[in-house]
Amino acid sequence: GAVVSQHPSWVICKSGTSVKIECRSLDFQATTMFWYRQFPKQSLMLMATSNEGSKATYEQGVEKDKFLINHASLTLSTLTVTSAHPEDSSFYICSASSPSGISYEQYFGPGTRLTVT
Amino acid sequence: GESVGLHLPTLSVQEGDNSIINCAYSNSASDYFIWYKQESGKGPQFIIDIRSNMDKRQGQRVTVLLNKTVKHLSLQIAATQPGDSAVYFCAENRRTGRRALTFGSGTRLQVQP
Numbered sequence: 001g002a003v004v005s006q007h008p009s010w011v012i013c014k015s016g017t018s019v020k021i022e023c024r025s026l027d028f029q030a031t032t033m034f035w036y037r038q039f040p041k042q043s044l045m046l047m048a049t050s051n052e053g054s055k056a057t058y059e060q061g062v063e064k065d066k067f068l069i070n071h072a073s074l075t076l077s078t079l080t081v082t083s084a085h086p087e088d089s090s091f092y093i094c095s096a097s098s099p100s101g102i103s104y105e106q107y108f109g110p111g112t113r114l115t116v117t
Numbered sequence: 118g119e120s121v122g123l124h125l126p127t128l129s130v131q132e133g134d135n136s137i138i139n140c141a142y143s144n145s146a147s148d149y150f151i152w153y154k155q156e157s158g159k160g161p162q163f164i165i166d167i168r169s170n171m172d173k174r175q176g177q178r179v180t181v182l183l184n185k186t187v188k189h190l191s192l193q194i195a196a197t198q199p200g201d202s203a204v205y206f207c208a209e210n211r212r213t214g215r216r217a218l219t220f221g222s223g224t225r226l227q228v229q230p
Contacts, residue, residue, distance in 0.1 A: 006160075032216055043206060044161065044220045093160050097216050106218060108153075108160040 002028045004096050006109035013084055013116055021079045021112045023094030029074035030096035034106065035067075038091040050077045084116045129227040136194040138224045140207035143188060149210040151218065152181060152192045154203045161206065164192070194226075202228045 003026040013019050023033055031052050036044040048069050050056045056069035068080040077096075081088055091113055095106040130136045142150070148169040153161035167174045167181045167190075174181050180193040190207050204225045208218040 004160075034217060036220075043222050046217050046219070049217055091158075095160075095218075105163075105166075106216065108162070111158070111160045113158070 002026075002096070002098060002107040004030075004094065004107045004109040006092075006094055006112050008112060009110060010113040011115070013114070015085055015116055016083055018080055018082045019084055019114060021081075021092055021094075021114075023077045023079070023096070023109055025075045025096040025098070025107070028096075028098045028107075030077075030098060031074065032097040033071055033077040034095045034097070035069060035077075035079050036093045036095070038093060038111075040091075044093060047079075081114065084114070086116045089114055089116045126222070127225045127227065129229060130197050131229050132197060132199060134197055136192075136197045136201070136226060136228075138192045138194075138205050138207075138226065140190040140192075140221050141188060142190060142207075142209050142221075144209065144211055145185075145188065147209040147211050150181070150183060150190050151208045151210075152179075152190075153206045153208060153220075154201075155206060155223075156203045164205075197226075197228050199228045199230055202226055 005024045007022045033050045035047045037047050038044045046059050047062045048056045048058045050069050050071040052071045052074050058064045066082055071077040091111050093111040095108045097106050151166040152164040154164050155161045165176045165179050165181045167183050172183050178195045182191045204223045206223045207221040
């Protein structure tokens with residue numbers, strides 16, 4: 001099946017710094033990638049939808065200037081958390097959608113655990 | 118607002134028993150539903166999906182039932198095993214042209230040996 005990777009798998013950073021998380025589709029081209037955030041014991045909440053070569057679409061309540069998303073190629077999307085604060089500590093998960101697959105099928109990455117101290 | 122939700126936050130079953138995890142959705146425009154399994158510290162793992170033009174779909178040891186009349190979705194796991202212990206989420210795709218999924222709140226399945 002289609003494989004999606006994320007890097008890093010976990011990261012600890014100091015408050016006020018920025019962190020970049022990468023999401024890669026390893027064996028398929030993804031025209032659309034999604035970024036989710038998951039707090040402990042909660043469900044996945046969609047943050048933004050990223051389309052290759054265009055600006056990301058952010059969900060209501062998600063600050064686009066704080067969570068910068070770049071989808072520069074069909075296999076890579078990045079999420080940068082700028083000026084991170086402890087409340088940004090969460091599990092960030094990406095998913096990728098393949099145009100050759102079932103219209104709504106998404107493949108999820110393993111997630112990135114962000115801890116802001 | 119509209120949402121996808123679950124009736125039971127935690128389900129404990131004995132190994133070998135069948136498990137049933139339920140999910141209610143409120144948006145009649147949803148046309149595609151997926152069940153995911155998530156183990157601690159990992160991303161969601163696809164289990165089974167179903168389109169709104171179906172009411173039942175079977176996989177290996179799993180069955181998804183869709184009742185559009187009452188907007189209810191269920192996941193049945195046969196002969197539950199310790200490896201099935203995880204949090205299960207239902208997700209819906211709404212007929213809006215986008216591919217984003219809306220996830221339910223999740224049910225933790227605990228399998229007792």
